[in-house]
Amino acid sequence: MLKGRLYDSLLFLIALVIAFSSSGLLVDRTSFYKVLFIFWLFSCLYFHLRVFYKNGSINIDYGITYDLSLVLFAGPLGLFIFETIYRLTVYIYRKWTKTADPSEFSDTIYNIGCFVITNSIAYVLFQHFQETFQAFPFGYWVLLFILVCLSSYLSGTFMVIVFVLLGELKSFKEGFDFIFRSISTLDFAKVAITNGLLLIFLREGKWEMLFSVFLLNYIVSRSFSSKSQSIQTKLERDRFEQMAYTDFLTGVYNRTFMDKKMSELNQTGENVGIVVCDIDKFKSINDSYNHAVGDKVIQHFASTLKGYLTAEDYLFRSGGEEFTLCLRNRSFEDTVSLVNEIGKGVQNSVVNMEFQEVEIAISYTASFGLYFYTVHEQMPMEKAYILADQLMFQSKHQGRNRVSATNGLLNTILI
Template identity: 70%
Template sequence: MHKAKLYEISLFTAALLAALSSSGILVDHSIFFKILIVYWFFSILYFRLRVFFKNGNTNIEYGISYDLSFVLFAGPLGLFIFETIYRFSVYIYRKWTKKADPTEFFDAFYNTGTFVITNSAAYLLFHYLHESFQAIPFGYWILIFLIVCITSYLSGTTMVILFLFLGEKISFKKAIDFIFKDISMLDYGKVSISNGLLFHFLQDQKWEMLIIVFILNYIVSHSFYLKSQNIQTKLERDQFEQMAYTDFLTGAFNRTFMDKKLAELSRSNENIGIVVTDIDKFKGINDSYNHAVGDKVIQQFAATLKSYLGPEDYLFRSGGEEFTLCLRNRNFQQTVDLVNDIRNGIEKGSVNAEYNGENILIFYTASFGLYYYKVNEYVSMEKAYILADELMFESKQLGKNHVSFLNGLINKEAAVT
């Protein structure tokens, strides 16, 4: 923690020294005050659209920066003044709204130092290479684009140095990821065009055009921000829904989702096979070994059932070792054959588990009840489930490892060994 503070203060101090050793503020003080207000206002406005990444105790900020145009027009000292005012304005606001992290005060030093140092290097590069690029078509824009890329890589390098300074173990791959940040060329292009236009309008003092660029940039960024928020909200909602509807042990859908889905399918008017299946003599497995081994058997049982299903079928864990299958888009005989294939696959399979420090092999069977019918107003999916459950108990009474079925279309009943 103290190392981080020392590094951040050192970076800020280095930025201050670089600013003071420069040629001072390059423009008239009245003009400088105007651009300071405009840049500060739109940077504050844009701040909430930025993306933050937290690594340990350090907050790292990703987002479009207007610093390049500012430093090219006002010089490193001008940028240092702007960055200091802007960063600490953000800190004061977040402190006032009680959103500030414990380390955010020193993070303001880090961000100020990083942005001033990297953009001071950009300032030197621009003035050193500007004349050479003037002879090239679109040379100004090519140079701006190259400088944006270089400053981004320098910013990533300061992050890596910080992590190493703090003694964090960082792989070469992770270091490269931090330096290059996985930013697309389109992102670099957006920063380049924005700063290139801003610098051009600053030189000509076209204040209306300058503000229009800021407004357009804000509108586009806000639009993307809202879209990303909507996508994030949907992903979180879908993830929450998946957690709410998924059995944590097997990954199958749980009883809550089964009730929801059966209610939906009750309006489908399609031919469906409802299968209820249960592991035979499961209590004996738990009694002979332990519940961890029993859980392993249930997991393997669910995985086997799932391996036979198509994309439109459903698997639900409807009880402890009981599962319900909803088989769709098959005729009656195809459904019976599939359930028998599942039964045979389970009978021939086995489960590898560990018990008392030894690997053991467990063989087991399962009993099945299948009710096949056309969903209609007379027999709901809930009723079909009850009938399939009763058929499963018939299989148990027949000696287990059986499939008992009923074709609701012709009311034909049989038991298959």
């Protein structure tokens, strides 16, 4: 932690030396104060639209920066003044809203130093190469794009050094990826174009156009941020819904989702085969080994069942070792044939695992109850499930490892 603070302070001192050893402000004070206020205002507004993410114990924020245009217009000293005022504004705001990190002041010092150093280097390169690039088509924009890339890579390098000092860099590849792959080419182009337009309007004194670029950038960024937040909210809602409807052990749908889906299918009026199946003599597996082995058998059973189903079918874990299948868009004969095939597949499969440092192979069977019918108000799926469950127990009582089926359309019972 001390190394990190010393590093932040070193960057700040280097930035301070660069700023006050430069040729001072490149524009008159009146123009600079006007530019300073506009840049500060929109940077503060845009601050709320920045993307925040965490890397280890470090919070990192990413967003478009206007520093390049400002340093090219006012020089390193002008940028230092702007960065100091803007970063201290952010610091005070976070302290006031109680959202500041424990290292907030040190982070503020780091940000001032990092952005002043990287953009001052870009300033020197721009002064040196601008005439050369002017000889090429779009040379001004190409040079700005190169400088944006360079500034970003230097900034990423400074941050990787922070990771190294805090012991949070796991590999060289991780550092390389952070520097060179964390920002896309399109992001570089967006920053280059924005700063290029700002610099043109600054030099020509077109304050209305300058204000328009800032405003357009803010509106577009805010719209994108709102859309992203909406998508993120939906993804999180879908993820929590999936968690609520998924059985944690097997990954198939749970009883809650089964009740929900049955209620929905009650409205379809389609032919459905409801199958309730249960692992035979499952208690003896737990008693002979342990519950961890039993869980492996349940997982294997679920995976086997799922392998026979189509995208239109449903598989639910409706009890401990009991599962319910909803087989759709098949005839009664095809449904019976499929369930018999599943039963044979379970019987012929083996669960291989390690128990007490010994490889074991467990074979098991299952009993099935199938009720086939057309969904309607007089026979909702909840009642059909009860009938399928009774048929499953009938298979158990008749010797296990078999299918008991009823065609509700004809009241035909098959054993």
